[in-house]
Amino acid sequence: MLLEFKTKNFKSFQDEMVFSMQAAPKQKGMEYSLLKGRYSSYKTGKALSKNIEVLSSAVIYGANASGKTNIISAIDAFKTIILRGNIDNSDTPTLNPCTASLELIPNKDTSENKPVSFAIKFFTNDLLFSYETEIDFGGFLQNEYDRKIVSERLFINDAEIFDRTRELRLNLKHSFLKRYLTDFSKRPDEAVKLAREGLSEKEFFLVKGFSTIVSPAISSMIQNYLKKMDVIVSSNQIEIQADPKKIQNNIAYIDAGLTDIAKEMGITSNAIGPIKNDNGAEICSFFQKESKAVPIKIFESYGTCRFINLFPIIARSLKKGSPLIVDEFDVSLHPFVLMNVISIYHNDEINKNKAQLIFNTHNPIFLNKNIFRRDEIKFVERDDETHGSMHYALSDFGTEGKKGVRKTEDYMKNYFINKYGAIRSIDFTSIFQKLMDEVEPL
Numbered sequence: 001m002l003l004e005f006k007t008k009n010f011k012s013f014q015d016e017m018v019f020s021m022q023a024a025p026k027q028k029g030m031e032y033s034l035l036k037g038r039y040s041s042y043k044t045g046k047a048l049s050k051n052i053e054v055l056s057s058a059v060i061y062g063a064n065a066s067g068k069t070n071i072i073s074a075i076d077a078f079k080t081i082i083l084r085g086n087i088d089n090s091d092t093p094t095l096n097p098c099t100a101s102l103e104l105i106p107n108k109d110t111s112e113n114k115p116v117s118f119a120i121k122f123f124t125n126d127l128l129f130s131y132e133t134e135i136d137f138g139g140f141l142q143n144e145y146d147r148k149i150v151s152e153r154l155f156i157n158d159a160e161i162f163d164r165t166r167e168l169r170l171n172l173k174h175s176f177l178k179r180y181l182t183d184f185s186k187r188p189d190e191a192v193k194l195a196r197e198g199l200s201e202k203e204f205f206l207v208k209g210f211s212t213i214v215s216p217a218i219s220s221m222i223q224n225y226l227k228k229m230d231v232i233v234s235s236n237q238i239e240i241q242a243d244p245k246k247i248q249n250n251i252a253y254i255d256a257g258l259t260d261i262a263k264e265m266g267i268t269s270n271a272i273g274p275i276k277n278d279n280g281a282e283i284c285s286f287f288q289k290e291s292k293a294v295p296i297k298i299f300e301s302y303g304t305c306r307f308i309n310l311f312p313i314i315a316r317s318l319k320k321g322s323p324l325i326v327d328e329f330d331v332s333l334h335p336f337v338l339m340n341v342i343s344i345y346h347n348d349e350i351n352k353n354k355a356q357l358i359f360n361t362h363n364p365i366f367l368n369k370n371i372f373r374r375d376e377i378k379f380v381e382r383d384d385e386t387h388g389s390m391h392y393a394l395s396d397f398g399t400e401g402k403k404g405v406r407k408t409e410d411y412m413k414n415y416f417i418n419k420y421g422a423i424r425s426i427d428f429t430s431i432f433q434k435l436m437d438e439v440e441p442l
Helices: 068-084 175-180 188-197 209-214 216-228 256-264 302-320 335-345 411-416 429-437
Strands: 002-008 017-020 034-041 048-055 057-061 116-124 127-136 148-156 159-164 168-170 230-232 271-277 280-287 292-295 323-326 356-360 377-382 389-393
Touching: 002 048, 002 068, 017 068, 017 389, 034 127, 057 068, 068 116, 068 216, 068 230, 068 323, 068 356, 068 377, 116 216, 127 216, 168 188, 188 209, 209 216, 230 302, 256 271, 256 302, 302 323, 302 335, 335 356
Parallel strands: 057 356, 057 377, 230 323, 323 356
Antiparallel strands: 002 017, 002 116, 034 048, 116 127, 127 148, 148 159, 159 168, 271 280, 280 292, 377 389
């Protein structure tokens, strides 16, 4: 379960951005949508049992160019570079360019180079992990800069495990760690010395030294959690690839799950499944009378194709109990489709593995107390003078005073009268008037 993600100096977020999935205090209603866990906190040195309540979903609102996508992009960039293990650029093509060309990450409006920070807190394997890092990428578009990792810190169950700032420091005396540590880590001075000798300023200690010298088990838990976290930037470009090895009779097969999804969306005349072609396999619509198959991107509507491509990712998230974080999830999808998906993530009988759904949107229909709790409704607003983005939740307004937000209010109406911010008036009239008044060349 994702509890929190932070970043600073990432693209439009000059100041620290805290995206919290922890249930806000004093929020009542829709308790069935909360995910719950329990862990032993060692913050004071002694074990103290603590409960956590985590949101199963969140929706992000904001005007165009406000920074909504930058939240998802930051999570994706953090995940990618940690799993890569270093802060070098990559030649691997990606839907999120800043994960390959890291000079796109720093905020472009700062007058001096400032480090970019990332931090994540999540719960897995009955342990609460908190990892943070600060990286000097140089300035925006400064690709010849000598980058370096400024700091790394890891906490497990609120206890500090290592701190790589001015020097590398290990704290491995906590009793709950014993079963996860290597024999060599029982000699911390030697472990630190060996780690320093083999670690460069561009490599993450979490991935390299810690994973081999201190605890392969803990490092694997963290990396496995990040691997199963689906972060999708530019979701309209997602296209599932069929596995040719699974095709029956070496020709084609009808996928029951995809066909059921298609029928639920209104397709009744044909079935859906993969068929082999020269490039491997492709998802197609099957027409039994004609004994023919047509690629879905040619025959089906764009919205139907989008959901068929997203369906396996949603299913994987629910089965693995992992976060699904999607940019523009609802593009070309009917609101009832997405509302049903949200209700599935809120249904603890189906979402028994504690998966989470996070997405941004411009559709105001989800500003509804019967769909989302106030702490699940997030906003992003951008300052016209500083060009910096600010992030906050509807629950941050509280319930008292003129700015307070009560459950009885019409969230959608209040959003459109600019009570919550994260909206801007648009008027292209003068621009188009100017274009119409221009004299066309002969």
